[in-house]
Amino acid sequence: MRTHPPTTDPLDTYTLNMGPQHPSTHGVLRLLLTLRGEEIVTAEPVIGYSHRAHEKMAENRTYAQFLPNTSRQDYLSGMIYNFAWVEAVEKMAGIPVPERALVARVILAEFNRIASHLLWIGAFLLDLGAPTPFLYCWDDREAILFLLESVTGSRLTYASGRFGGLARDLDADFPRRAREVIAKLRARWPEYDRLIEDNVIFRNRAIGVGVLTRDQCRSYGVTGPTLRGSGVPYDVRKAEPYGAYPRFEFDIPTRPEGDVFARYWVRVQEMRQSVRIIEQALDQLPGGPFLEPGSIGVKKRLKLPVGTQYYAVESARGHYGILLVSEGGAEPYRAKFRTPSYPNLAVLTEAMPGTLVADAVAILGSTDLVMPEVDR
Amino acid sequence: MNFTARVARGIKSLLVGLGVTGRHLVRPVVTLQYPHQRPDASHWGGPIELVTFPETGTHDCIACNACARICPSDCFAIEGKRPEGAKKMRATKFLIDFSTCSLCGLCVDVCPTDTLQYSRRYEDVAYRRSLTVNDLLAPFPEDPYFTGKLA
Numbered sequence: 001m002r003t004h005p006p007t008t009d010p011l012d013t014y015t016l017n018m019g020p021q022h023p024s025t026h027g028v029l030r031l032l033l034t035l036r037g038e039e040i041v042t043a044e045p046v047i048g049y050s051h052r053a054h055e056k057m058a059e060n061r062t063y064a065q066f067l068p069n070t071s072r073q074d075y076l077s078g079m080i081y082n083f084a085w086v087e088a089v090e091k092m093a094g095i096p097v098p099e100r101a102l103v104a105r106v107i108l109a110e111f112n113r114i115a116s117h118l119l120w121i122g123a124f125l126l127d128l129g130a131p132t133p134f135l136y137c138w139d140d141r142e143a144i145l146f147l148l149e150s151v152t153g154s155r156l157t158y159a160s161g162r163f164g165g166l167a168r169d170l171d172a173d174f175p176r177r178a179r180e181v182i183a184k185l186r187a188r189w190p191e192y193d194r195l196i197e198d199n200v201i202f203r204n205r206a207i208g209v210g211v212l213t214r215d216q217c218r219s220y221g222v223t224g225p226t227l228r229g230s231g232v233p234y235d236v237r238k239a240e241p242y243g244a245y246p247r248f249e250f251d252i253p254t255r256p257e258g259d260v261f262a263r264y265w266v267r268v269q270e271m272r273q274s275v276r277i278i279e280q281a282l283d284q285l286p287g288g289p290f291l292e293p294g295s296i297g298v299k300k301r302l303k304l305p306v307g308t309q310y311y312a313v314e315s316a317r318g319h320y321g322i323l324l325v326s327e328g329g330a331e332p333y334r335a336k337f338r339t340p341s342y343p344n345l346a347v348l349t350e351a352m353p354g355t356l357v358a359d360a361v362a363i364l365g366s367t368d369l370v371m372p373e374v375d376r
Numbered sequence: 377m378n379f380t381a382r383v384a385r386g387i388k389s390l391l392v393g394l395g396v397t398g399r400h401l402v403r404p405v406v407t408l409q410y411p412h413q414r415p416d417a418s419h420w421g422g423p424i425e426l427v428t429f430p431e432t433g434t435h436d437c438i439a440c441n442a443c444a445r446i447c448p449s450d451c452f453a454i455e456g457k458r459p460e461g462a463k464k465m466r467a468t469k470f471l472i473d474f475s476t477c478s479l480c481g482l483c484v485d486v487c488p489t490d491t492l493q494y495s496r497r498y499e500d501v502a503y504r505r506s507l508t509v510n511d512l513l514a515p516f517p518e519d520p521y522f523t524g525k526l527a
Contacts, residue, residue, distance in 0.1 A: 153421025
């Protein structure tokens with residue numbers, strides 16, 4: 001990798017707008033690239049194209065009315081975001097949650113995480129010019145979406161959490177169908193390894209490209225698989241366990257290299273850990289109610305005690321936090337969302353200079369950005 | 377690793393990948409041939425509709441506006457009237473503007489008479505925005521509470 005000092009000569013460089021309609025930016029991200037020939041001198045992300053003011057919207061609607069907004073921040077792992085909001089409110093209001101709902105939430109959230117990672121693998125390899133894995137990933141993801149649809153009624157933007165449990169129960173047949181999906185995923189993994197991980201073209205485009213050091217990640221607040229690909233074993237599920245996660249055994253896959261390949265590898269291993277969690281959860285799935293009996297659900301207006309509280313979960317992209325400030329009313333006084341994609345995007349200004357335009361696509365893809373989540 | 381070994385390994389990896397694709401060629405087709413095959417929509421949460429109760433043969437909407445109050449998107453337009461001598465109101469107008477609905481299901485949960493449910497419709501299309509307004513009372517042309525058949 002060659003690096004040149006930044007130049008001020010306007011004739012030496014030129015500016016290229018990558019996006020906001022570029023297919024490899026996965027949404028509406030504009031990258032302002034300053035190029036010297038094919039080499040990137042600076043890369044500046046321009047964001048805000050899908051800003052919908054979710055934080056402001058939270059201030060003028062009740063806690064229950066904000067439920068459909070949550071999964072629209074990150075539409076690829078909406079279930080995790082939905083449950084994060086529900087759990088944040090439950091924690092602040094002190095609403096008890098039945099055991100069955102706690103474990104069911106873990107199952108649904110982990111399935112959603114796998115679906116998100118599968119979509120990422122497919123779309124990322126499509127960016128690198130490999131359309132075949134995309135089709136297989138989509139097939140697997142479809143099985144998961146169908147399973148989640150059978151519980152929630154939706155395919156992507158779920159609003160299935162309720163304060164004190166879930167909107168619908170897992171039916172009696174659900175564990176069998178879930179295990180079928182898991183068997184299907186398991187059978188596909190060796191194929192992914194042979195097709196992608198060992199592939200010479202993918203390895204040459206991924207290994208040693210877009211290296212992010214631990215210190216860069218730390219200084220930008222990078223989290224999730226991108227951070228774990230740089231060798232930092234930070235996972236909210238282990239660092240600040242929430243919900244039913246403490247009772248399940250799983251590892252945090254990390255890799256020290258910090259390149260595109262490491263981030264790919266970490267996500268693939270994470271899917272296997274998610275399956276591990278789901279299998280344990282299915283074995284332990286208790287009976288009983290899925291919504292706390294006599295719980296307010298959404299029927300009554302929920303008022304939270306005065307106070308401030310932070311609640312964090314591990315989304316498919318990293319540390320997702322909700323800062324809730326209540327003044328005792330039926331609406332939050334302030335809701336601040338700490339979304340993982342924003343710092344993961346910011347760090348690219350450090351990773352991209354010195355690489356080629358084709359590598360920029362690989363680096364951008366490897367961080368798994370969801371632009372509506374960056375803008376909120 | 378020397379150059380020849382690297383080339384050999386690279387070619388092998390491509391052939392192995394080709395083998396994976398080749399095996400998929402002879403596997404059953406996974407794509408749903410949509411207009412000819414239909415997805416199983418038995419759990420799908422589509423646009424809401426009023427439940428027909430077998431005891432009365434009609435819905436049980438009392439025009440309480442609970443759904444309209446909880447709706448985050450303000451989809452509902454509901455009016456009701458009290459039939460002669462009845463205790464409860466009956467809905468006389470029940471419109472939902474589906475173009476703003478996000479299918480969150482809060483109205484289904486909040487309904488005190490459980491007369492709202494998700495439909496299984498997944499193919500609704502419209503050319504004009506005005507056509508996205510669903511009249512939920514359309515399947516109930518006659519209300520037995522108003523015609524005196526039920527009290």
